[in-house]
Amino acid sequence: MNPDQFPEDIRPHLIPEPAGDMVYRCLECGAEHGIDELLYTCPECRGLLLLEDKNQYLLREYSGAFWRRLFDYRKMLNVPALKGIFLFYELIAPVIPLEDIIYLGEGHTPQVAANDSLREEVGAAFYFKNDGQNPSASFKDRGMAAALSYLNFLVKKPGAGKMLAICASTGDTSAAAALYSAYLGKQIASAVLLPHGKVTPQQLAQPLGSGAKVLEVPGVFDDCMKVVESLADNYQVALLNSKNSWRIRGQESYAYEIAQYFDYELEGKVVAVPIGNAGNITAIMQGFLRLQELGVIGELPRVLGVQSRHADPVFRYYLEPDKTKRVFTPVTVQASVAQAAMIGNPVSMPRVIRLVEEYTRRAGADSVAVIEVTEQEIMDSMLLANRHGHIACTQGGESLAGFRAAIKAGVIAKNAVGVLDATAHHLKFIGFQQMYFDNTFPPEFEVTPKPEYQNKPQLLTPQTEDPEKKTQDLAGQIATLLGLTPK
Numbered sequence: 183m184n185p186d187q188f189p190e191d192i193r194p195h196l197i198p199e200p201a202g203d204m205v206y207r208c209l210e211c212g213a214e215h216g217i218d219e220l221l222y223t224c225p226e227c228r229g230l231l232l233l234e235d236k237n238q239y240l241l242r243e244y245s246g247a248f249w250r251r252l253f254d255y256r257k258m259l260n261v262p263a264l265k266g267i268f269l270f271y272e273l274i275a276p277v278i279p280l281e282d283i284i285y286l287g288e289g290h291t292p293q294v295a296a297n298d299s300l301r302e303e304v305g306a307a308f309y310f311k312n313d314g315q316n317p318s319a320s321f322k323d324r325g326m327a328a329a330l331s332y333l334n335f336l337v338k339k340p341g342a343g344k345m346l347a348i349c350a351s352t353g354d355t356s357a358a359a360a361l362y363s364a365y366l367g368k369q370i371a372s373a374v375l376l377p378h379g380k381v382t383p384q385q386l387a388q389p390l391g392s393g394a395k396v397l398e399v400p401g402v403f404d405d406c407m408k409v410v411e412s413l414a415d416n417y418q419v420a421l422l423n424s425k426n427s428w429r430i431r432g433q434e435s436y437a438y439e440i441a442q443y444f445d446y447e448l449e450g451k452v453v454a455v456p457i458g459n460a461g462n463i464t465a466i467m468q469g470f471l472r473l474q475e476l477g478v479i480g481e482l483p484r485v486l487g488v489q490s491r492h493a494d495p496v497f498r499y500y501l502e503p504d505k506t507k508r509v510f511t512p513v514t515v516q517a518s519v520a521q522a523a524m525i526g527n528p529v530s531m532p533r534v535i536r537l538v539e540e541y542t543r544r545a546g547a548d549s550v551a552v553i554e555v556t557e558q559e560i561m562d563s564m565l566l567a568n569r570h571g572h573i574a575c576t577q578g579g580e581s582l583a584g585f586r587a588a589i590k591a592g593v594i595a596k597n598a599v600g601v602l603d604a605t606a607h608h609l610k611f612i613g614f615q616q617m618y619f620d621n622t623f624p625p626e627f628e629v630t631p632k633p634e635y636q637n638k639p640q641l642l643t644p645q646t647e648d649p650e651k652k653t654q655d656l657a658g659q660i661a662t663l664l665g666l667t668p669k
């Protein structure tokens with residue numbers, strides 16, 4: 183819609199101007215640092231950072247109703263920079279000029295309702311929010327759109343020079359980083375570090391196709407992360423891991439979209455999300471908290487974090503009910519089909535601890551729960567979902583497995599409405615489905631296929647060489663196989 187078609191009170195706000203005063207805030211020592219360089223940890227104490235807008239109080243001069251109206255109207259505006267996560271510009275990074283924003287089609291992913299039979303099987307109503315329908319086929323594009331827009335803004339400042347963006351990844355961060363860097367072109371080159379043999383062929387293909395330098399490291403993700411940190415400590419590189427607080431900001435858009443979907447009425451909603459490095463759950467909690475602070479939503483939804491038993495440090499941490507006795511201990515991960523979340527020492531853990539405290543203070547002790555599921559439950563849930571028309575990946579299967587387990591355990595009421603994060607596209611993790619179908623899971627996965635979910639193609643062999651009769655013969659074979667009734 184053309185800007186002059188919008189209601190008069192909306193028009194001056196439709197296309198926002200940078201009016202924020204953003205700083206990095208250290209979670210450990212509280213120090214404040216300017217955003218004129220990309221910091222990924224506190225230069226003083228190496229603590230984790232979160233971005234803060236010191237002008238956020240100015241947003242509170244407008245009512246929640248105003249923001250709801252503005253965000254809803256903005257959806258009709260055809261300005262590319264505001265088509266993706268920056269629809270919520272004022273809440274994400276209101277310092278980046280619109281012309282520096284990179285939009286590759288991220289965000290506003292479909293929220294697809296479970297049909298009646300799936301809902302019955304699971305025991306409550308729910309949706310999958312298909313973040314696999316982002317440009318690089320995972321939710322990582324949300325954060326990357328924010329981080330690369332910021333880098334694009336930074337790199338234009340005098341004397342910035344060429345930048346090397348680098349990240350360690352369980353696969354999807356690399357795919358996203360490489361894609362967005364490729365779009366930006368010459369000034370930003372990207373290099374990605376992947377654990378050798380621990381990403382799927384599809385995930386490996388993505389950064390290669392985008393022209394990133396792909397470096398494989400023996401070990402698991404946690405090993406790659408250490409190398410990248412050492413690089414960031416000693417060399418001029420822009421670190422794009424989820425320690426990067428711009429990514430967290432971008433990922434908050436997931437929470438904003440859920441709120442918008444439900445017309446900002448979130449009572450009785452449960453948002454289920456797999457936890458790996460814990461950036462996503464951090465962003466989701468922070469996003470909902472921010473909406474509540476501005477009066478955009480009233481009730482906070484419940485948040486359900488899900489981990490595999492093979493990579494469950496966050497679950498273990500919250501097993502201790504007394505918060506003064508909780509001690510975080512990294513775990514050594516075991517083989518997991520939820521490979522993108524197979525992380526034993528999540529870098530965002532301090533953020534999670536901080537935000538869970540704030541969230542539960544506002545919404546009650548049971549407003550955040552972390553649950554664990556087996557590899558078997560993850561695979562079975564993924565296939566169950568896909569058999570009902572969804573495109574959940576293994577991590578999406580993990581969300582569903584967690585949601586089911588929480589209903590069973592009475593953690594979630596049967597009249598709750600779930601929004602389950604299908605964090606990547608099914609096809610990125612298709613190899614696990616194949617292992618399930620072929621019953622070729624190595625024993626450490628502890629997955630035994632259920633015959634009702636197995637499937638395989640059936641090759642037809644024509645019984646004749648005659649080209650004319652061949653078609654009829656094959657049609658006849660199919661008719662017999664499917665039990666077709668002749669006309």
Ligand SMILES: *Cc1c(COP(=O)(O)O)cnc(C)c1O
Nearest residue numbers: 354458459460461462522605606
């Ligand atoms: C990165 C990733 C996760 C884990 O998210 P965190 O923010 O690291 O907790 C889950 N699923 C997919 C598909 C991912 O790419």
Ligand SMILES: [Zn+2]
Nearest residue numbers: 208211224227
């Ligand atoms: Zn600090």
